[in-house]
Amino acid sequence: MGELAGPFNISAPAISKHLKVLENAGLLGRRIEGRVHRCALLPGPLLTASEWVDTYKNFWHTQFDALESFLEEFAEEDEAPVEPDDKAQGEP
Numbered sequence: 001m002g003e004l005a006g007p008f009n010i011s012a013p014a015i016s017k018h019l020k021v022l023e024n025a026g027l028l029g030r031r032i033e034g035r036v037h038r039c040a041l042l043p044g045p046l047l048t049a050s051e052w053v054d055t056y057k058n059f060w061h062t063q064f065d066a067l068e069s070f071l072e073e074f075a076e077e078d079e080a081p082v083e084p085d086d087k088a089q090g091e092p
Helices: 014-026 043-079
Strands: 028-033 035-039
Touching: 014 028
Parallel strands: none
Antiparallel strands: 028 035
């Protein structure tokens, strides 16, 4: 734990609390050898989360692409010349 706390400007107890959160989330494995705690990252849950995020990333890219197409069509219609309406000018 001391080695992990070294590069950070926070206390060893704070590092310990952060590691406990990661451990409880299943993102960190810990092996105790006497007074030494050996920690290792567990990539499985991160891979699952990454796959979930990718699913929604693809969904939102599709939605934004559809919105972009709609807005481009809408802009093209808005730029089309407007024919004068005879009734609007008071002609029968």
